[in-house]
Amino acid sequence: MRITDTVSIPLSELRFRFARSSGPGGQHVNRSATQVELLFDVAGSPSLNEAQRRRVLRRLKSRIDKEGVLHLVSQRFRSQLRNREEVVERFQRLMREALRVPKRRLPTHPTQASRERRLEEKRRRSEIKEGRQRELLDVD
Numbered sequence: 001m002r003i004t005d006t007v008s009i010p011l012s013e014l015r016f017r018f019a020r021s022s023g024p025g026g027q028h029v030n031r032s033a034t035q036v037e038l039l040f041d042v043a044g045s046p047s048l049n050e051a052q053r054r055r056v057l058r059r060l061k062s063r064i065d066k067e068g069v070l071h072l073v074s075q076r077f078r079s080q081l082r083n084r085e086e087v088v089e090r091f092q093r094l095m096r097e098a099l100r101v102p103k104r105r106l107p108t109h110p111t112q113a114s115r116e117r118r119l120e121e122k123r124r125r126s127e128i129k130e131g132r133q134r135e136l137l138d139v140d
Contacts, residue, residue: 001088003095009047014091015039016084021075035075036083038091043068052099059098 002008018033042048042056042064057064064070072094074087110118 001092003092004099007047007052007095007099009040009045009095013040013045013047014088018080021078021083032080034078034080034083035073036080036087038070038072038074038087040070040091041068042070055101056095056098060094063094 001011001014015038017037017039019035019037020030020033021035042053042060045053048056056070057068060070063072070091072087072091074083074090076086077083
């Protein structure tokens with residue numbers, strides 16, 4: 001399964017567990033295991049290098065247990081197949097987002113025009129506040 005241009009995770013690394021979903025369902029609600037839980041061992045995956053592993057562990061830490069296993073659950077649909085497809089799509093999206101390296105911000109200086117706009121706004125504010133003081137002094 002392709003995650004990014006450089007990262008590909010084989011389906012054999014994903015484990016699935018099935019359970020009965022909560023909520024309404026109809027006649028077969030107590031017999032069919034439509035809830036799908038996807039398990040992915042982030043800490044022990046040979047598909048990720050060390051930098052990628054650290055990035056995923058840090059960014060998805062709320063979804064990862066103490067053993068380094070990512071848990072995703074889907075019970076949105078009544079069909080086990082649709083829930084499985086949905087949880088795999090979410091896994092791909094989460095991994096893609098977690099592996100994305102943010103661009104480094106290059107420090108810049110404010111432009112001359114922006115400096116002038118800021119100073120002009122400060123002058124305008126100062127005049128407004130001065131006007132309030134004069135009104136207070138005139139009232140006496």
